[in-house]
Every structure is written in structure tokens, then in C-alpha cells.
Amino acid sequence: MTTQRDIARTAGVSVAVVSAVLNGTTHTRMSEATRARVLQAMENLDYQPNQAARSLRLNRTGMIALILHKLDNPVYADLLRGVYGAASEHGGTVLLGDAETMRSSSQFVTRLLSQGTVDGILIRDDQLYDDDVMAELRSHPKPILSLDHDQHHPWVGIDDRRAGEIATRFLLNLRHRRIAFIGGAPGHAFQQRYLGYQHEMQQAGLEPAPHLATGFGEQAGADGLRQALQLPAAPTALVVNNIMSAVGVLAAAHDLGIAVPDQLSVVGIHDVALMQHLRPAVTAVRMPMYELGQAGVHALYDLMAGNPHTSGTITTPEPELIIRDSATTLTNT
Amino acid sequence: MTTQRDIARTAGVSVAVVSAVLNGTTHTRMSEATRARVLQAMENLDYQPNQAARSLRLNRTGMIALILHKLDNPVYADLLRGVYGAASEHGGTVLLGDAETMRSSSQFVTRLLSQGTVDGILIRDDQLYDDDVMAELRSHPKPILSLDHDQHHPWVGIDDRRAGEIATRFLLNLRHRRIAFIGGAPGHAFQQRYLGYQHEMQQAGLEPAPHLATGFGEQAGADGLRQALQLPAAPTALVVNNIMSAVGVLAAAHDLGIAVPDQLSVVGIHDVALMQHLRPAVTAVRMPMYELGQAGVHALYDLMAGNPHTSGTITTPEPELIIRDSATTLTNT
DNA sequence: GTTAGGTGACGTATCGTTAATTCACCGTAG
DNA sequence: CTACGGTGAATTAACGATACGTCACCTAAC
Known part of the structure; x- marks a missing residue:
């Protein structure tokens, strides 16, 4: 594994500069030549920042959890795409959990949050609301956003x-x-x-x-x-x-x-x-559902950034009737 | 966030002892009374070990990735249950990825591995084998196990x-x-x-x-x-x-x-x-499929432990014919 | 009375990153 | 000639958990 130290050594600079190049930090300055050298070294050594170290230092992991009621419900397929897409726009990773699994494996979500495994949670579980899991969730400082009309958490929903x-x-x-x-x-x-x-x-x-x-x-x-x-x-x-x-x-x-x-x-x-x-x-x-996933992720990131959130319903696009063959005009026979 | 330092302070011991209690380390010894005091302090302060710090120190995250071809294929429902169940037996977490997503969001898997986000990968993707993604995968040191007959990786499969x-x-x-x-x-x-x-x-x-x-x-x-x-x-x-x-x-x-x-x-x-x-x-x-998921996880953990792996097919239980109504005796009419 | 060995615990370097602080150097204004 | 500001960096202290090395104390054997 190549680290910033390796980059620093081969580029002839200090790790501080490497980190600054990586993050675009303005505090630590450098010349264009130096920046180029560092970038080149990163390229050559195929440098990938270590997530664990970043997480430890920054106190965030760039990972959000998505908890669904029953993963194999096909209505979630589009939702998933929306969530994954939006999360990767934010440079984030999605940890997917099934609510069933969650209940069985002791305090799955709670652990995720308090162990700092994820930065926030997106949850869609129509059957979880009265559970004590919810109580546990509320006792944690990290943002939780519900993808359903919800009286306990901020939420975004469909119409x-x-x-x-x-x-x-x-x-x-x-x-x-x-x-x-x-x-x-x-x-x-x-x-x-x-x-x-x-x-x-x-x-x-x-x-x-x-x-x-x-x-x-x-x-x-x-x-x-x-x-x-x-x-x-x-x-x-x-x-x-x-x-x-x-x-x-x-x-x-x-x-x-x-x-x-x-x-x-x-x-x-x-x-x-x-x-x-x-x-x-x-x-x-x-x-x-795709849009719900997207909107949910954006709202969650908003929440994580500390912005106040106003819950609400996605009104565009509107629910759309897809006419096929299972309904027909009533004939008075 | 409660840390080992906090525990150590309230229990009147050093962090070394706290860590030892947590991990059952034999190197650092302690009296039963001390151990009890530490456990009590953990309980009181609701201590949860910080994953990022552990990952950094131990160079493993306790997370495995499961990459599927199309997540919303219902045949994966049981597989998922098997994987999640077995992973949590090992104290691990599962990061679920869709192969589509993977291909689109640049080098998803590669990043997971080289950034140290996951310790190993379980993959089931019938359409990935000729991809250069596979080449990328092979260039990484962390174990990959295929849930399909595979000529490139260790695998477990169904019959x-x-x-x-x-x-x-x-x-x-x-x-x-x-x-x-x-x-x-x-x-x-x-x-x-x-x-x-x-x-x-x-x-x-x-x-x-x-x-x-x-x-x-x-x-x-x-x-x-x-x-x-x-x-x-x-x-x-x-x-x-x-x-x-x-x-x-x-x-x-x-x-x-x-x-x-x-x-x-x-x-x-x-x-x-x-x-x-x-x-x-x-x-x-x-x-x-449930058993495939379980076996896959166990095999992957084996691999991660450095044990040699022999690929093979799950033969028990056997594929089982479920007779319903779509097939009937041919009548020579 | 000295010491070997056992018990119970502590101190601290380390993992890789980030960011605050410090610092050396150079050109220029006074 | 000195002081000063700007440029381009280096040093280093965290973040939390782990494990190696060390050490103080006590008991018992010689």
C-alpha cells in the first residue's frame, strides 16, 4: 500500500504538501511545479488514500446507510439506483441493510452509527415505526432521514x-x-x-x-x-x-x-x-422512486452539513398512470 | 463519543488495560476486579469502539463487499440472507454493490479494495468475466471469491x-x-x-x-x-x-x-x-441460494485468514424440483 | 538478605491523514 | 542596511485503538 509518505519521498516534498495537493487546501501553499511533481508521483505509485485514516482524522466516513424493509421488493430497484447515483455524486458509498437483518443482528443500525461506520442513515421501513429500534435511533446524534411520511424524523416522500x-x-x-x-x-x-x-x-x-x-x-x-x-x-x-x-x-x-x-x-x-x-x-x-432516492440522499447530505431541513413530498414528476390491460370500462351487462 | 481514554479514566486504569479487556488479550494481564471495573465503566458510558481507529490500526475493516449483477433479481433474495447471516456470524458487515453501478461509477470495486474500505469481495456477475474490471480486480492483493464457476478466482458455486x-x-x-x-x-x-x-x-x-x-x-x-x-x-x-x-x-x-x-x-x-x-x-x-451465500462468506473468510482455498460446488442440499402446474404429462393427441 | 519469577498493570510507538503552527528564504521598501 | 511581507514549504500534534516493551511490587526459595 502506498501512503502519502511514499509520495512525499519520491516527490521530494513533505506529507503536508501531498495532503494539500490532494485536498486543495489553501492553507499550505505550493508552486505549480511542486503540485505537478506530487500529482505525477501519485500517478506513478498508484496512490489511493486510506479510508480508515481519513475517517479517523475527519470523523466521518463518507458512507451512508440505506435501510429498506424488504430488499427484494422490486419497487426498490429504482430507488436503489437513485440513491447510489446521488451518493456517488457526493463521493459517498452506500451501505445497504435489510430491516429484517437489522432487527435480528443485535442493534445493527445503532452500531453503524455509534461506531462511526456511517455518517447518516436513510430509512424506508413501513413497519419499524413503533419499534424500540426507532427509539435507539433517535438517541443518536447522526442524521436520520426517512423516505416516508414520518413524524419522528425529517423525511422526504412521494405523493x-x-x-x-x-x-x-x-x-x-x-x-x-x-x-x-x-x-x-x-x-x-x-x-x-x-x-x-x-x-x-x-x-x-x-x-x-x-x-x-x-x-x-x-x-x-x-x-x-x-x-x-x-x-x-x-x-x-x-x-x-x-x-x-x-x-x-x-x-x-x-x-x-x-x-x-x-x-x-x-x-x-x-x-x-x-x-x-x-x-x-x-x-x-x-x-x-428514482427521484425519491436522489432527493433522499441530497436531503440527507444537507442534514449532515448541518443545514435545517424541511420535510416534504416530491411533486415532480407526478405519479403517472401506466395504462395496460387489467382495467377496462364497466359494461352494464 | 466515548473513547477508551474515557473508560480508562473512570475505571482508574490505563488505556492498555481497556483495550486488553475488550480484546481478551493475554499479553496484558489484569485481576478479575479490574476487568469487572472496566466492563462496568464501558457499560455506564455506553462505549462503542471506533471502527475507523480499529481499521487503521489493524489494517482491516471487518467489511466485505457483495457485488451482484442485478440486485433486483429475486433469486438473490435468499443469497443475501445467507450472506448477511454468515457475515454477522463473523462479526462483519456487508457492503452491497450492483455491478451496473460499479461499472458506471469509476472503478467502484477497485476503490473499495485499494482504499481499504473492504477486506474482501464476494462477486456474482455473469456478465463481468471478460471485462477489464476483472483485470483490475486481479491486480489487487485482497481476496476475491466468485459465487460462480470461475476460472480466474477461487469460487463456490451451486450445482x-x-x-x-x-x-x-x-x-x-x-x-x-x-x-x-x-x-x-x-x-x-x-x-x-x-x-x-x-x-x-x-x-x-x-x-x-x-x-x-x-x-x-x-x-x-x-x-x-x-x-x-x-x-x-x-x-x-x-x-x-x-x-x-x-x-x-x-x-x-x-x-x-x-x-x-x-x-x-x-x-x-x-x-x-x-x-x-x-x-x-x-x-x-x-x-x-441461501447456502451459497453462507458458504461463500465462510470461504471468503477462510481466504482472508490466509488459508488455501479449494473451489467447488455445493452439493447439499441438492437442487430440488418444486412441482407446480406449468408442466404436465404429454398426451398423444 | 538477596534474587528469581510471577502478577498486575502502565507508557508509548504506530497505523495514514489532516491542519495548525512554524520557518527559511528572497525581494523590496524605508 | 534593516525590517517586513509574501512565498513555499516543513514539523508536528492530533484522531482512537492496539500491542510491544517495561516496570513495580510481592512472594518464596536459596
Whole structure:
């Protein structure tokens, strides 16, 4: 491993100059010739600054943690790209953690922070909010930013309410009247989506169905469909809160002999590549997850720089309806 | 931030003793009473060792990198769990990287290694092998372990050949004779799976079809199906090399009016939760990805400890056929 | 009474970087 | 001729943890 000392020796200068060249420090001055010599030496010896030493000296590592609820949820794919991209703009590295892992391996996040492994944390975990992990987090001085509407931390979020509105309005425009809203859990971002649904229903002079909060994933979709069918007035259309639940809805509908979209229209919130490869291809509201990742990182760096932060929702780009084949006009047969 | 100095002061000992208590060093001895006092002080002051300082002193960070080809491929979900679990057994942290990101953000991996950010690398990237990134990697002293059959690095792998055999044999037992093999790219692990297919076909006295290497993902499945239909003898069954391609096969079959499994049986290699929620649910060969992750980490730690490594395939558990609804007996109608 | 050996602990150099302080030199103004 | 300011550097003290070398003290053997 080549160190600044090696560079200094071969360039015939002191380590102070090497460090100054590296960091563009104005305090320690040098001539152009000297700077060039140092740069040349760095090139020749393939110098790479030692991160551990920098971290120790500067008391920051240039690493941020991203904690996600379930890493393998495909809606995170774009988020990840956004986060990685923005972090590398800032010269930072991303440490990715799954919230499950976090809970099991004792105080994963806490250790990251207090051991100085990361400079800040980006967190998106819809199920963590009541945990004592959160309490631990709050007791630490390093910034934490939530990628969800959050009452405990600064946050940036996507426009969940708008997504609910868009999905619902689309179905209303297709002349559906009995529209149910399934999936997710109460008290989360999902609540916002339900509010959007509720709002649109009321605007249309209709009674909103209760939120069938069956949870997450494929199974939640199947459960949601079954519960929706028990509703006093069986729905002709469904807003599905969680995109992977849409897969479950399709499967359950198939198993129950319900044709989608002819007998049941389905619109999902969040769009992933998979949706266009299902049959029927699923109409979904695309959320700006890439932008969320970017904005989250920038906001976190802001926070780390000590700037005050105003939490808020990303409004551009807007959630966008991607029309495919799982929803169609209600025919009065 | 609490340091060893603080502990030493409050416990009335020197930092040397604090460090010794922490590390169980035998060199520096102490009485039980002293040790207890130090531990108590650590507890009281909520001491957490500073990672940066340790890394600098010990010249290792306790962090390993895991580089995957496409993070959002669901087959990696179990792998991740295996890796995270095993790493935390070793007291290590995992830095996750996507190979795409790596290529774009200049020399991501190289920097990780030479800046001493990680102690070793676990890599699974089917498309990286001819890249000059690999050349860069090899020029570094820190251990790299591939999670794929690899001619350049030590590796651990799963039994891809066996998976090909199992899928093919299952279809043969269902009386299929014209079986095609689609998806993937030549020269990779996928080659092994094809060899397994080939072997079983020959055992059964049949002519193997050529490997229709249409690549990865859903589109590859659709392309593979179309190419398979062009074959001199149109197949009645398909072995699909990549599980996400199975989704594409199903969609393309639907679009072409081919009923699965009645007109076409499909078996995928690799199993993910999604497969049981598709209609028809996809019969697939489950690969021990969790175990691959574990074994990879253990092997990497072995390597980092300076032990010689013998590359090899994980044979227990064996690839396991999960029978669902996408493959059925060939009826001679 | 001296010393060898064991016990329990301390002092400090070191890892590679950064940044504050110091310093030598030179040209020029007074 | 001296003082002074500017230029271009070098020295060095941290940052926190680790481990080597040292040392004081006590007991017991000779």
C-alpha cells in the first residue's frame, strides 16, 4: 500500500504538501511545479488514500446507510439506483441493510452509527415505526432521514395521496362505481393512498369502501380480493395498494374464476417491470422512486452539513398512470 | 463519543488495560476486579469502539463487499440472507454493490479494495468475466471469491449441471421427447445447466436441441419461446434457464394462444416466491441460494485468514424440483 | 538478605491523514 | 542596511485503538 509518505519521498516534498495537493487546501501553499511533481508521483505509485485514516482524522466516513424493509421488493430497484447515483455524486458509498437483518443482528443500525461506520442513515421501513429500534435511533446524534411520511424524523416522500387519487379517478372514468381499496396496513404511507381514494370517491358522490388492510405481498392481494368480495356491494374494480399484491389478486381472481379485466378491473399503485409481463398486464401508477432516492440522499447530505431541513413530498414528476390491460370500462351487462 | 481514554479514566486504569479487556488479550494481564471495573465503566458510558481507529490500526475493516449483477433479481433474495447471516456470524458487515453501478461509477470495486474500505469481495456477475474490471480486480492483493464457476478466482458455486438434469429428467418422465432449452448466455454457469440437459437427453437416446441463448429476464423468455417454435421439431416442453424468463415465456405463450401446460410444459431453473403466484404456477428447480451465500462468506473468510482455498460446488442440499402446474404429462393427441 | 519469577498493570510507538503552527528564504521598501 | 511581507514549504500534534516493551511490587526459595 502506498501512503502519502511514499509520495512525499519520491516527490521530494513533505506529507503536508501531498495532503494539500490532494485536498486543495489553501492553507499550505505550493508552486505549480511542486503540485505537478506530487500529482505525477501519485500517478506513478498508484496512490489511493486510506479510508480508515481519513475517517479517523475527519470523523466521518463518507458512507451512508440505506435501510429498506424488504430488499427484494422490486419497487426498490429504482430507488436503489437513485440513491447510489446521488451518493456517488457526493463521493459517498452506500451501505445497504435489510430491516429484517437489522432487527435480528443485535442493534445493527445503532452500531453503524455509534461506531462511526456511517455518517447518516436513510430509512424506508413501513413497519419499524413503533419499534424500540426507532427509539435507539433517535438517541443518536447522526442524521436520520426517512423516505416516508414520518413524524419522528425529517423525511422526504412521494405523493401517495395523489397516487390514490389517480388510480381511483381512472376507474371512475371507466364508469366503475363500486371500487374497493385493498392491501397495506393502517397508519402508514398507505393511509395517504387511501385518503386519496376516499377523496375521489366522495368527489364523485360515492361512499368509499373501508380500507381492507390485508398487508403486503402476494398473499395480501389474494386476501384482499376475498375480503372485497364479502363487501355488502361486491366491487367491480380494485385499487391495490402494494404492487406485489396485484400479482396475488390476479392469481386469486383466476382461481375464483373471475375474469380480469372483464369482471374485475385492477389498478396497482407502484409500477415495476414485472407488471407488463403478467397476463393481463397490470395497469399501475408509476411512482418516482428514482427521484425519491436522489432527493433522499441530497436531503440527507444537507442534514449532515448541518443545514435545517424541511420535510416534504416530491411533486415532480407526478405519479403517472401506466395504462395496460387489467382495467377496462364497466359494461352494464 | 466515548473513547477508551474515557473508560480508562473512570475505571482508574490505563488505556492498555481497556483495550486488553475488550480484546481478551493475554499479553496484558489484569485481576478479575479490574476487568469487572472496566466492563462496568464501558457499560455506564455506553462505549462503542471506533471502527475507523480499529481499521487503521489493524489494517482491516471487518467489511466485505457483495457485488451482484442485478440486485433486483429475486433469486438473490435468499443469497443475501445467507450472506448477511454468515457475515454477522463473523462479526462483519456487508457492503452491497450492483455491478451496473460499479461499472458506471469509476472503478467502484477497485476503490473499495485499494482504499481499504473492504477486506474482501464476494462477486456474482455473469456478465463481468471478460471485462477489464476483472483485470483490475486481479491486480489487487485482497481476496476475491466468485459465487460462480470461475476460472480466474477461487469460487463456490451451486450445482447448475444437476439442475439442468433434474429439470430435463422430470420432463422426460412426463413423456416429453421434444424438449428445448432456452435463455441465458453461452460460456457461463448456464452452460453447465445446458450440459445437464444435454446429458439427460442423450441418456434417453434423444437429440438435444441447441442452446437458445436469448439472454436474461422476461424478454429473454419471450424470445426463447419464439425461437423454440422455429425449431425443426417444435418442442412440447421447455427448460427455462433463468427464472424471470419463465414469466416472459408464460406471457408470450398466452399472447400466441399456446396453453400452458396443456400444449407446452415449462420448467424453470431457480425458484422464487413469485412462481407460486403466477397462473399457471411455475414448476421450478429450487437452488440452494441461501447456502451459497453462507458458504461463500465462510470461504471468503477462510481466504482472508490466509488459508488455501479449494473451489467447488455445493452439493447439499441438492437442487430440488418444486412441482407446480406449468408442466404436465404429454398426451398423444 | 538477596534474587528469581510471577502478577498486575502502565507508557508509548504506530497505523495514514489532516491542519495548525512554524520557518527559511528572497525581494523590496524605508 | 534593516525590517517586513509574501512565498513555499516543513514539523508536528492530533484522531482512537492496539500491542510491544517495561516496570513495580510481592512472594518464596536459596
